[in-house]
Amino acid sequence: MQNSTIQAAPLLEAVELTKVYEDGVKALNNLNLVVREGEIYAMLGGNGAGKTTTINAFLDFIQPTSGKALINGIDANALPLEAKKHVAFVSENVQLYPNFTAMQNLDFFVRLGGKSHYERLDYERALHRVGLQSEAFDRKLKDFSKGMRQKCGIAIAILKDAPAILLDEPTSGLDPKAGKEFTRLVAELRDEGKAILMSTHDIFRAKEIADYVGILNNGELVAEKTKAELEGVNLEELYVEYMAGYMDEAPVSGSLSNNLS
Numbered sequence: 001m002q003n004s005t006i007q008a009a010p011l012l013e014a015v016e017l018t019k020v021y022e023d024g025v026k027a028l029n030n031l032n033l034v035v036r037e038g039e040i041y042a043m044l045g046g047n048g049a050g051k052t053t054t055i056n057a058f059l060d061f062i063q064p065t066s067g068k069a070l071i072n073g074i075d076a077n078a079l080p081l082e083a084k085k086h087v088a089f090v091s092e093n094v095q096l097y098p099n100f101t102a103m104q105n106l107d108f109f110v111r112l113g114g115k116s117h118y119e120r121l122d123y124e125r126a127l128h129r130v131g132l133q134s135e136a137f138d139r140k141l142k143d144f145s146k147g148m149r150q151k152c153g154i155a156i157a158i159l160k161d162a163p164a165i166l167l168d169e170p171t172s173g174l175d176p177k178a179g180k181e182f183t184r185l186v187a188e189l190r191d192e193g194k195a196i197l198m199s200t201h202d203i204f205r206a207k208e209i210a211d212y213v214g215i216l217n218n219g220e221l222v223a224e225k226t227k228a229e230l231e232g233v234n235l236e237e238l239y240v241e242y243m244a245g246y247m248d249e250a251p252v253s254g255s256l257s258n259n260l261s
């Protein structure tokens with residue numbers, strides 16, 4: 001986390017971000033959040049809370065109704081090609097080519113992302129780093145498990161070497177070991193200075209690695225806590241109380257401070 005006196009420039013910033021879908025569903029209502037260099041921001045919230053909509057606005061997959069999604073200060077919906085140079089994305093279901101091998105997928109997508117100077121050794125290093133077994137490097141993805149595909153996705157994100165990373169439920173469906181390895185990798189990338197915005201349903205992992213935890217409910221950010229504020233707080237109970245609408249602004253000390261997690 002950044003020293004509070006010298007704050008890095010925001011790499012990902014939602015400014016009054018609002019999305020009303022065509023059918024009238026208000027998925028986001030004046031969302032404001034900031035992720036700076038060397039920070040992980042974890043978005044928690046129930047199904048339909050607006051987490052994917054937030055990420056999709058940064059990726060220009062959807063147009064906000066009002067407000068802005070800024071990547072490195074660039075409006076992601078006004079200048080999407082320019083903005084996307086500064087961000088890498090890994091979704092829950094990484095969409096890669098099933099008939100390409102891991103190596104071929106890396107080569108294709110990394111070049112597509114604008115990096116053409118890598119050699120096989122660079123791809124091997126990235127796949128080793130994400131923990132893909134070397135015998136799988138030249139196998140087609142159609143035979144890969146979800147976790148193995150996920151590892152290829154994060155390897156592509158690493159090779160893109162963008163300052164910001166968006167992750168939509170990256171550990172969903174991963175076995176506990178793969179989930180733990182993935183979380184370690186995300187923390188490493190943060191420590192290298194990346195700004196990471198992730199959605200997750202994994203409250204415990206969020207508390208473990210995030211510098212900021214935001215709780216969304218019906219498209220509104222109902223709570224935002226720093227790592228220090230969550231010290232000694234049972235985040236699961238805090239989450240449940242916010243989702244039930246018990247609190248407008250919860251005390252981080254007080255009744256909840258007794259629920260040591």
Ligand SMILES: Nc1ncnc2c1ncn2[C@@H]1O[C@H](COP(=O)(O)OP(=O)(O)OP(=O)(O)O)[C@@H](O)[C@H]1O
Binds near residue numbers: 054
């Ligand atoms: N393309 C769409 N058209 C219309 N409504 C949509 C669309 N995408 C999402 N929504 C609605 O917007 C709201 C927010 O959905 P979103 O996918 O952002 O939630 P989420 O927090 O990612 O949920 P989950 O945890 O289930 O992934 C929901 O009410 C959803 O039904």
Ligand SMILES: [Mg+2]
Binds near residue numbers: 051052053168199
């Ligand atoms: Mg979602």
